Amino acid sequence: MFTYSAQDLEAAIIFEDSRFIFINKPTGLAVHGVIQQECAPDSLGVIELLRLSRPDVPYLELAHRLDRPTSGVLVVAKRKSALRAFQKQQENRGVDKHYVALVKGVWQGGHKKVDTPLLKVKHQDGSWSVHVDKAKGKRAVSYFAPVESHEDTSLLRIKIITGRTHQIRVHASSIGFPIAGDNQYGDKAFNQSEAYKRLMLHAESIKFSLPDIAEYDIQASIPF
Structure with missing residues (x-):
């Protein structure tokens, strides 16, 4: 059984700018938590933990998903425009995942x-x-x-x-x-x-570009 805190998630951040947060998601952590009346630590997913650690950030949304047991690079958008741009690149197969x-x-x-x-x-x-x-x-x-x-x-x-x-x-x-x-x-x-x-x-890397804005090439070291 794996249990992670908001501090663990912050420590797993690989890179961050004004548009995205790139996290080396640990194994055993769901991207979305289980909906319960009382939020036990093991019921919180990546997005809940991130919002918990950053209550002043107005927008945090998953740009894509990884299975709970899969570790590696996960992208969180900090702007709606960034999320839409990433999703458009995915639709056009412009996101390179290894x-x-x-x-x-x-x-x-x-x-x-x-x-x-x-x-x-x-x-x-x-x-x-x-x-x-x-x-x-x-x-x-x-x-x-x-x-x-x-x-x-x-x-x-x-x-x-x-x-x-x-x-x-x-x-x-x-x-x-x-x-x-x-x-x-x-x-x-x-x-x-x-x-x-x-x-x-393990999701080792993700590469994509937002035309005329930025190019991202993010890697997470292999844990095994």
């Missing part, structure tokens, strides 16, 4: 493109999952590239073209290289290792 993941298995060969449709399914108990569905799924494209291999794992760098829910995790599993520490789509027996108490997926 991830790194430690996966089960020794990667063979070089770069690999995975262009496999994904479908998000809600279950009767209220939970949901994502799986490959070539008939009903939405197109999802990921590029995997090897960084280094070990005895039974490989470190990969991933670039996503689309931004489907759990895209990297499901794509990695679908090609036989599940991400270490992934308790939903990974190898449960493999994940029993003490080394994989977290999802080994």
Whole structure:
């Protein structure tokens, strides 16, 4: 169980200017908190903690999202105009995102493109999952590239073209290289290792530009 304070979040800020805050989001921290009558510390997400630590800042909104177990670069907008500009760049595929993941298995060969449709399914108990569905799924494209291999794992760098829910995790599993520490789509027996108490997926960098205003190239060091 991970619990983070507003001070922890402030310490995780990589870069800030008048338009954006770039945070190296820790694993186990949701971007949005759980709505409860009483706000327990573990019910607060990134945006709630940030607003708590900066009550005088009039505008703070998430520019995009990361899954709770995924660490790495997260962008928060400090102006509505900045948020709209970022979202427009995303729509035009002008936001370049790279991830790194430690996966089960020794990667063979070089770069690999995975262009496999994904479908998000809600279950009767209220939970949901994502799986490959070539008939009903939405197109999802990921590029995997090897960084280094070990005895039974490989470190990969991933670039996503689309931004489907759990895209990297499901794509990695679908090609036989599940991400270490992934308790939903990974190898449960493999994940029993003490080394994989977290999802080994990290948003390493984000790059985009606001025409005639600014260019951003932000990186967060790999924590594993």
